[in-house]
Amino acid sequence: MSIAARFCIDWPGFSLDVDLSIPATGVTALFGPSGSGKTTLLRCVAGFERAPGGLLTLGSEVWQDQTRFLPTHRRAIGCVFQDAALFPHLTVQGNLEFGLRRIAAAERRVSLEQAITLLGIGHLLARKPERLSGGERQRVAIARALAVSPRLLLLDEPLAALDLARKREILPYLEQLHETLQIPVLYVTHAPDEVARLADHLVVLEQGRVFASGALAEVMSRLDLPRGEEDDAGVVLEATAAERDADWHLLRAAVPGGSLWVQDNGVAIGRRLRLRVLARDVSLALTHCDDVSILNLLPGTVTAIAESGHPAARLAQIDIGGTLLLARLTARSVHALDLRAGKRVWAQLKSVAVIE
Amino acid sequence: MSAADLQALRTTLALAALTTLILLLIGTPLAWWLARTRARAALLLEAVVALPLVLPPTVLGFYMLVALGPKGPIGGLLQSFGLPHLAFTFAGLVFASTLYSLPFMVQPLKDAFAAVGRQMTESAATLRAGPWDRFFSIVVPLSRRGFLSAITLSFAHTVGEFGVVLMVGGNIPGETRVLSIAIYDHAEAMDYASAHLLAGSLLAASFLLLLAVYAINRRYRLVHP
Numbered sequence: 001m002s003i004a005a006r007f008c009i010d011w012p013g014f015s016l017d018v019d020l021s022i023p024a025t026g027v028t029a030l031f032g033p034s035g036s037g038k039t040t041l042l043r044c045v046a047g048f049e050r051a052p053g054g055l056l057t058l059g060s061e062v063w064q065d066q067t068r069f070l071p072t073h074r075r076a077i078g079c080v081f082q083d084a085a086l087f088p089h090l091t092v093q094g095n096l097e098f099g100l101r102r103i104a105a106a107e108r109r110v111s112l113e114q115a116i117t118l119l120g121i122g123h124l125l126a127r128k129p130e131r132l133s134g135g136e137r138q139r140v141a142i143a144r145a146l147a148v149s150p151r152l153l154l155l156d157e158p159l160a161a162l163d164l165a166r167k168r169e170i171l172p173y174l175e176q177l178h179e180t181l182q183i184p185v186l187y188v189t190h191a192p193d194e195v196a197r198l199a200d201h202l203v204v205l206e207q208g209r210v211f212a213s214g215a216l217a218e219v220m221s222r223l224d225l226p227r228g229e230e231d232d233a234g235v236v237l238e239a240t241a242a243e244r245d246a247d248w249h250l251l252r253a254a255v256p257g258g259s260l261w262v263q264d265n266g267v268a269i270g271r272r273l274r275l276r277v278l279a280r281d282v283s284l285a286l287t288h289c290d291d292v293s294i295l296n297l298l299p300g301t302v303t304a305i306a307e308s309g310h311p312a313a314r315l316a317q318i319d320i321g322g323t324l325l326l327a328r329l330t331a332r333s334v335h336a337l338d339l340r341a342g343k344r345v346w347a348q349l350k351s352v353a354v355i356e
Numbered sequence: 357m358s359a360a361d362l363q364a365l366r367t368t369l370a371l372a373a374l375t376t377l378i379l380l381l382i383g384t385p386l387a388w389w390l391a392r393t394r395a396r397a398a399l400l401l402e403a404v405v406a407l408p409l410v411l412p413p414t415v416l417g418f419y420m421l422v423a424l425g426p427k428g429p430i431g432g433l434l435q436s437f438g439l440p441h442l443a444f445t446f447a448g449l450v451f452a453s454t455l456y457s458l459p460f461m462v463q464p465l466k467d468a469f470a471a472v473g474r475q476m477t478e479s480a481a482t483l484r485a486g487p488w489d490r491f492f493s494i495v496v497p498l499s500r501r502g503f504l505s506a507i508t509l510s511f512a513h514t515v516g517e518f519g520v521v522l523m524v525g526g527n528i529p530g531e532t533r534v535l536s537i538a539i540y541d542h543a544e545a546m547d548y549a550s551a552h553l554l555a556g557s558l559l560a561a562s563f564l565l566l567l568a569v570y571a572i573n574r575r576y577r578l579v580h581p
Contacts, residue, residue, distance in 0.1 A: 048478055072481035073489075079482035085475045089497045098493075099483030148483055 001025075001059040003152070003184065007044045007051040009208075016040050016051070016208040024059060024152075026200030027178055027185040029216075031192075033226070037208040038188045042156055045186060046079055047072035058152060076107075078145030078183075079154045082161050084137040086129035092140050093125040099148035108149055110181065115143040118180060119173055135166035139173060146181070153185045159194060174198055175356065192232045196220070196276045197355045221324035223306040223317050233308070233315060234278035235326055236355075241271050250295075253354075257321020261295045262352050274356035279315060279326035281351040286337055288346050296349035300325070304341055305334060318347050325349075361554060363530050364538040371446070371534060372514040375453040379461040379510050382454070387465035388491070392474075406463075408456050417523025420452040424524065449525040449532050453514045460509040468502020469495060501573050508569045512562055 001024040009016040016037040022028045030038040043049045045056060047063070047070065056064040063070045078099075086095050100112055116122050119139040129137060138158055145153060158174075159167045171194075178185070178198065189195060195202060195216070202219040204212040206226050212219045219225070221235045237260075239253035244264060251264040253273050260275065267273065288297060300320040308315035314334050316327045325347055329339070339345070357365070386405070390398055408416060424442035425431045430451075431441030442448030472495050480490040496503070518536040525532030527541070535554055542551035 046478075046482060048481075071486075072478070073484050073486050075482075077482055079479070081475055081479070083475075085479040087476065087479070087494060087498075098480070098485075102484035102489075144483070154482075 003059075004055060004057045005041070005045060006055040007041065008053060009040065009044070009049070009051045014040075014208065016044075018205070018208070018210050020203060020210060020213060022186075022201055022203065022213070024184045025182070027187050027198050028201040028203060029195045029199035030186060030188045030203050030205060031190065031195050031199075032205035032211075033190060035207075036205040038190075038205050039156055040208075041205070042154055042186060042188050045152075046077060046154055047075055061151075076149075076151040077154055078148055078150030078152075080138070080141045080145050080156065080158045082157045084129070084141035086132075086137055086140060086144070088129050090128075091125065092121065092127050092129070092132070095129070095140060095144050096125075096147050099144060103148055110146050110149045112147055115146040118146070118176060119143040133166070134162050135169040138162065138166075138170055142170075142173065142177070146177075146183075150183060153183050155185060155187045157188055157190070159191070160189070171197060192234075193355075196234070196236050197274070217324075221317060221326060223304055223308075223315050223326070227309065231280050231309075231328065232278065233280075233326055233328065234276055235324060237275040237277065237323060239273040239275050241267050241269050241273055244269060253352075255320075255323045257300075257319075257323045258298050260298075260349065260352050262354050265354050272356075273354055276353045276355050277325060277349055278351070278353075279328040281349060282318075282325055282327035283348045283350070284316065284318070284327055284329065284333075284337070284339065285346045285348060286344075289348075292348065294348045294350055296352060298325075298347045298349070300345060300347050302339055302341055302343045302345055305329075305339060318345060320347060357553060358550065360529060360533075361535075361538055361550065364533050364535050364554075367446070367530065367532070368515055368534040368536075371449055371453060372511045374450050375457060375514045376461075376507055376511045378450070378454050379457060380507065383458065383461035383465055383506065383510075387462045388469055388495075390462070391466045391469035406459050409459050413456065413517065413519025414523055416456060417452065417520040420448075420455070420520065420524045424448045424451065443524065444526045444528060444532060446525075446531050449521060449534075452520050452524045453517060456517060456520050457510045457513045460513045461506045464502045464506040464509065465499065468499035468506075471502075472498045504569055504572060508565060512565060515558070515562075 002021050003024050004021050006019045007016055018041055030041060032038050040049065044051050044054060050069060054064050062068060063075055087098065090098065096112060119142055121139050121143055124132060124136060124140065132140065159170055162170065175198065187198060199216050201214065202216045203210060204219060204225055211226060212222060217236050217238060227233055237255050239255045241251055242254040242259060243252035249264045250261045253260050253262050253275060262275065298320045300318040303317045303319045305314055305316045312330050314329045314331050316329055316339065318325045318327060327347065390402060421443055422428050423430045426435055426441040431443060435441055442451060476494055476498065477490045480494045485493060516536060521532065521534055521537060527533050527537050535558060539551050539554045542554065
């Protein structure tokens with residue numbers, strides 16, 4: 001099953017022209033700088049904006065086509081905005097029940113108790129929204145959206161208004177949600193770390209167009225993605241915990257074509273791990289060095305090198321037996337080592353983050 | 357209080373209550389539309405709605421009298437259907453008062469609706485609430501203070517009108533003779549005692565009404581900052 005979305009909007013100073021097919025499983029991140037159209041795309045999916053001539057189908061269900069436009073309240077969606085948008089005149093309980101009371105009993109696949117437990121808000125039910133912290137408010141908003149048993153969950157920068165501590169408070173709940181409920185999620189964000197942590201699929205938008213769309217690891221390893229000011233280019237690797245080195249508190253994480261030693265976070269051997277390797281933490285050498293502090297040295301082949309931002313900077317893509325890495329280099333190093341596509345190199349990974 | 361003054365009081369209260377009720381029915385959808393629309397026509401309508409605020413009541417009353425009279429567009433139309441025209445009648449008074457107090461209903465409601473914000477209604481829509489459901493379960497409760505102000509102001513403003521009543525209604529006891537006209541009559545006749553009684557009661561009643569409204573609003577604000 002998949003979600004097909006085709007929208008064309010032409011407003012003064014802004015246009016959106018997308019034709020997307022995304023899997024109706026897991027989390028699809030809509031990523032891009034502000035003004036790239038990611039929120040507008042989400043608003044079209046929610047039915048807040050009418051894009052004439054648009055098309056939106058969820059599996060065999062048509063929500064919009066040439067002749068039909070299902071209004072928002074008839075779409076089986078759940079929606080969470082940047083600022084929770086809880087109803088101030090109702091208690092948390094009242095907010096949670098608002099949607100629940102409006103769906104047929106047969107449609108209830110997520111129970112209120114389940115939503116309350118999942119988001120850990122059982123102790124807040126009697127409170128009014130004004131007595132909640134920002135993080136609590138957002139958790140209630142997520143639970144409220146889940147309580148209508150949506151067939152598609154829309155999250156519009158749900159963490160953007162929160163500080164780092166509050167973000168850390170919510171992220172585990174979002175991850176849990178991902179694992180517990182089989183609800184596809186469209187997740188609008190401009191934060192690469194949220195993408196790396198939560199997304200399975202990635203749609204990159206730029207100036208109202210789809211720049212790239214596909215599996216997270218595949219899209220993240222592209223050299224030509226529009227990058228922001230921050231140097232946060234990097235790849236996400238799906239790995240398996242293969243071996244534990246109890247003496248040094250390390251874990252060997254197997255990826256296609258090799259393995260990486262990472263900090264042992266206590267997961268069971270055989271479990272899936274998600275790793276993030278930033279391009280700025282990867283350097284290249286032509287020979288295997290034995291006398292460096294770096295643990296992870298992997299042989300590979302340069303597949304491409306591209307200019308990146310500053311004229312002194314280059315971004316290289318390296319193939320480690322099927323796993324792609326990105327490396328941030330200077331143009332001078334590229335010249336000095338005569339790096340080009342096809343060249344055999346050793347990738348030195350200074351840091352590998354375990355993010356899941 | 358004399359029987360005639362009591363009758364004037366009854367007429368006034370009936371006029372104000374009926375006018376406020378009609379304004380609530382007309383003003384609510386109008387204010388909602390004005391608060392949400394992006395249409396250019398809204399500008400024109402807003403100016404028309406606000407007109408009674410700046411127009412001398414006698415000017416409005418004069419045009420209303422002409423329009424509602426037997427030769428006017430409204431009175432004439434009614435007569436062509438075999439109905440009586442509205443000049444110097446209670447119905448005509450209600451009609452004129454409704455127009456005259458329109459901004460006092462629409463303005464506070466419009467501000468209250470605008471303050472509710474689009475995200476509240478969009479949120480409610482994603483929780484399966486249809487348009488009417490959204491209005492009554494979200495917009496109305498969140499606009500309580502606006503409704504309270506609008507109703508109070510419309511009612512009080514109708515009670516206090518003079519110029520329009522004098523032009524459109526005249527001074528027919530039991531039909532169009534309202535309190536403000538009665539006070540004027542007493543003062544003209546140098547019957548200051550009766551004028552004091554009516555004017556004083558009106559002053560006290562208005563003050564108490566506003567006090568009650570502010571108290572309610574304050575309590576509401578303390579609970580919902």
